[in-house]
Amino acid sequence: MARDNINDILVFLAVARERSFTRAAARLGMTQSALSHIVRSLENRLGVRLLQRTTRSVSPTEAGERLIQNVAPRLEEIEAEIAAVSDLGGKPAGTIRITAIDHVIDRVLWPRIAPLLPQYPDLHVEFSADYRIVDIAAERFDIGVRHGDQVDKDMIAVRLTPDVNMRIVGAPQYFAHRPLPASLPELLKHNCINLRLASSGGLYAWELRHEGQDIEARVRGQLTFSDAEHILAAALSGNGLGFLPDELVGPHIAAGRLLSAMADWCPTWPGLYAYYPSRRNSSRALALVIDAIRYTES
Incomplete structure (x- = not known):
């Protein structure tokens, strides 16, 4: 040809x-x-x-x-x-394309990758913030990030975080005239902040777990966003309850800016994993990035 x-x-x-x-x-x-x-x-x-x-x-x-x-x-x-x-002839070089949720890029990936860039000037990293479950092979990404139970078995998976605790949270000013919910019927009476799913266009049902039973709570409220960062901001401003991972809300709970409710209803999800196709030869640039973002217990 x-x-x-x-x-x-x-x-x-x-x-x-x-x-x-x-x-x-x-x-x-x-x-x-x-x-x-x-x-x-x-x-x-x-x-x-x-x-x-x-x-x-x-x-x-x-x-x-x-x-x-x-x-x-x-x-x-x-x-x-x-x-x-x-790669055999010099320093790691090339572009590594990564798809992940926005707050994962901000809080997990970027802090670990940023120190690499001054050391390897020929290494380029492209981030794509996306809430869809992306087919990385079809869309030519080198690395995707998902929770462990969402990674296809034919992919190589590398742990990025410990398992993730979810939280139902609201600001003190939101609860100034409302009691903290303690049950599902009480939760459904609250002004909850919804997440619009990019993949289906539908609203995300809060995935709760109580006494060993999985429960999908279809909450209602005045606000709907397509990303976790805006849900967090709205919850902090007292505009409703959010259902968010502890990595996002933990510091705010510790500082008193958010209150946590229904802890016994909030599940623990498998941690985040970076995944990529199993290839006979991976580039040094890919290996370098994977090593940098890999979770290590401190």
Whole structure:
């Protein structure tokens, strides 16, 4: 195959994965018109349409899906081998793309990765804050972060945190004229702050546990956010109750800025893990980042 075809296939894969010429152009640092021209040229050479285009979306055709399923993994293997060979000649280099929830990036990943950057100027790290459960292979991330029970068995998993305690919290001013809830019926009468799920668009049901029984509490309230940081801010300002991990609210509880309720209803979740595909050869840059973010008991 001509080298131009390989380069053009890489462009096609970027557009297909992003389902958008606009997003793919931003990611590749090219113009939309250039990407469109490359994909059309590739389609003309192959004699088959690879993308179905509408005014609102872009999706792969059957031929396009075949390229994605059968050609993309081989190109990724080649890229991994080239990166491994390149690593033999010098310091760790390359871009490591990581997807995680915003507060995990702020409080877990960034403090551990930041000291690496001055030591390794050729190392680049791209963070993507996302509440979706991301298919890191399909979206070309190097590392994803999930709770331990959400990691696929075919992935390599590295612990980042101890197990996570959840808390139902509210500010003292919120409870100034309201009693702390002690049961599910009492909780459902409170002004609770909801989380809108990015994956389904629905509201997250608080996952409680009482006397060995798992309970999904569909709470109601005036506020709904799509991220934990804003839920925390609203709870601190006295605008309702939040259901949040102890890593976020623990310091505020200790300082008296938040009060904790229904501790015997709040579960402990498996800790956070970094996960990545099992590859025959991982780059030194990936290994360096994994070692930096790995949980070590103090």
